[in-house]
Amino acid sequence: MRCPYCRHADSRVVDSREADDGQLIRRRRSCPECGKRFTTVEEAVLAVVKRSGVTEPFSRTKIIGGVRKACQGRPVDEDSIALLAQKVEETVRAKGAAEIPSHDVGLAILGPLRDLDEVAYLRFASVYRSFDSLADFEQEIETLRAAARAREGAGQAGAAGTAGRTN
Ligand SMILES: [Zn+2]
Numbered sequence: 353m354r355c356p357y358c359r360h361a362d363s364r365v366v367d368s369r370e371a372d373d374g375q376l377i378r379r380r381r382s383c384p385e386c387g388k389r390f391t392t393v394e395e396a397v398l399a400v401v402k403r404s405g406v407t408e409p410f411s412r413t414k415i416i417g418g419v420r421k422a423c424q425g426r427p428v429d430e431d432s433i434a435l436l437a438q439k440v441e442e443t444v445r446a447k448g449a450a451e452i453p454s455h456d457v458g459l460a461i462l463g464p465l466r467d468l469d470e471v472a473y474l475r476f477a478s479v480y481r482s483f484d485s486l487a488d489f490e491q492e493i494e495t496l497r498a499a500a501r502a503r504e505g506a507g508q509a510g511a512a513g514t515a516g517r518t519n
Pocket residue numbers: 355356357358359360383384385386387388
């Protein structure tokens with residue numbers, strides 16, 4: 353790394369530490385030529401490839417914006433949205449790829465959003481999956497109902513088990 357003071361071509365790392373929960377590495381460097389110190393920040397680049405082929409840096413803020421729009425008028429607080437965006441970032445970073453299609457980012461949003469609010473999920477899914485008919489909505493709602501029934505069934509089984517132990 354070139355020294356920003358004297359433009360000497362080399363510098364020495366004197367300290368490295370993680371920041372932002374390990375997402376960043378800050379390095380304190382020292383120039384052997386002029387002796388000045390400076391800091392560099394290293395961060396893994398995660399690029400999102402849009403359908404047009406254009407890439408842009410992954411942005412948690414953008415996820416929050418999209419999800420917030422889908423949650424308009426719904427009883428969802430900002431903390432839940434921020435947490436969802438964090439989950440999405442963890443999911444896409446866990447793939448370990450330097451580039452990720454925007455389609456996959458949308459996919460990573462759908463799961464946690466469905467758990468958060470089904471109406472917001474439907475709104476988001478209708479845009480993301482380009483629903484163009486009522487049938488698309490009907491199919492998605494049927495899937496949601498089936499998932500809810502499965503959850504209810506599991507809940508009742510659990511309740512029955514508890515009752516059995518009490519009696
Ligand atoms: Zn220097």
